[in-house]
Amino acid sequence: MNPAGKMPWQVWRDRRGRISPLRTAALALLLLPVVKALIDAGAIVHGARPLNDLIHRAGFWALVFLGVTLAVTPFRRIARYGGLVDVRRMLGVGTFCYIAAHLALFIADQGYDLSKVIHEITHRVYLIIGAIAWLGLAALAATSTDGMVRRLGGLRWRRLHQAIYAIALLALIHYFQQTKADVTVPTFAASLFLWLMAYRLLAWWQGGGELSTVSLLALSVGVSLLTFAGEAIGIGIAFGVSPLRVLNSVFDFEAGIRPAGRCWRRDWSSALSISCAADGTSGRALLRLNREKAMATFVVAHGAWGAGWIWKKMHPLMSARGHRLITPTLTGLGERAHLASPAIDLDTHIADILGVLKFEDLKGINLIGHSYGGMVATGAADRARDRIAQLIYIDAFVPNDGESVFDVLPEATRAQRQSAASGNAEAWRIPPGPMPPDTPAEDRAWCDPLRVPQPLKTSSRS
């Protein structure tokens, strides 16, 4: 307890022990994502990967609060509200709580196996970058107590805490690298961070005083232009199109109101709004590109007993929309049934898909896993993350690490499939299961003769 009778955990009280509306509001803001997660609990628990959902939420909110913490200084100067500095440390420590939860959830997702956690982190660049940012935030949180500030002295403490700018940059890189498809939100976040950094640079360059309205406008226009250019170059590299073409589509207003419009409506400071406008228009560029499709490529991991042919009707529909649909047949099935053998397992099928990605040199693809193909797509996505923009499950198995089809199937279905295989003259194959009851008779007549037994080991590997 301090002399004012305030317990250290009573963060809503000011130094004199009085309830502070500003601190209470900051605390409420920090707790908002927890409340939102509780409201969404049903959807999270019944989602495909509850822990992964929570990892994303914690990471996202950590980044948001990092931005809010960095916005305190510019905002208190622009709004001439010096008292705001009272909640800066609280927001910073709140950011660290979310980032601590982010890592704890990641560890839980790896089954609390620390050697696996270290292996995962050290083998993925985006995780190495996240881990460096994490350690940096931990160091800043640990030196944020009154005692540490006194021990370090004001100047050294401020110098140390300037590391937050580098940490924010690493966090943004981590965010971009793990984003598999639409980069609108990461671009929006990068633009805001850029504005916050540029504000500080300009204020320092102008002698540390308040920035004039003209300077703020110039700053915002400059950040907007940089965001346009940065996004155009980024999309250009990712989609293999000319950045100039991306910039051309900036003035396509058909694509509707994007985040910029929303920023204006929120009535933020005009300076921030202009910087958001940059994102909106460049977001439109992305939308336009997505719509015109600098061509999306879909690769399908098909279901059990089927093969590439089963997707025949989808080819004209996809090409009519300008997409490329690739439907490889997994080993031992369809036209590759002559290769069937007892040795074929899930790894063989994952290798089939990885082979297609490699030899066709496919990048930025949408990988679809249908039914049993969900197992295959999950394994392939795990091993070729850098090639996959989006993983799509259609009525599919979504396994956790090390799980086989038999681990996820209901007991009765598993027993029925295993006994169907053992009743077979060749006990290593599962004869085709029934087609869904709502399959039209015409499709049943087409598919039934073409479906072939599925190698047993593709379901039983664990």
Ligand code: HEM
């Ligand atoms: C050891 C440190 C870290 C680990 C192991 C880690 C791990 C992860 C993982 C596994 C994902 C999801 C990726 C996927 O599903 O493909 C993720 C996403 C994310 N992480 Fe981290 N991370 C770390 C540090 C950080 C830090 C320091 C920040 C920022 C302050 C951060 C912010 C984010 C964000 C914003 C996302 C995306 C959230 C979204 O989808 O909206 N992470 N991280």
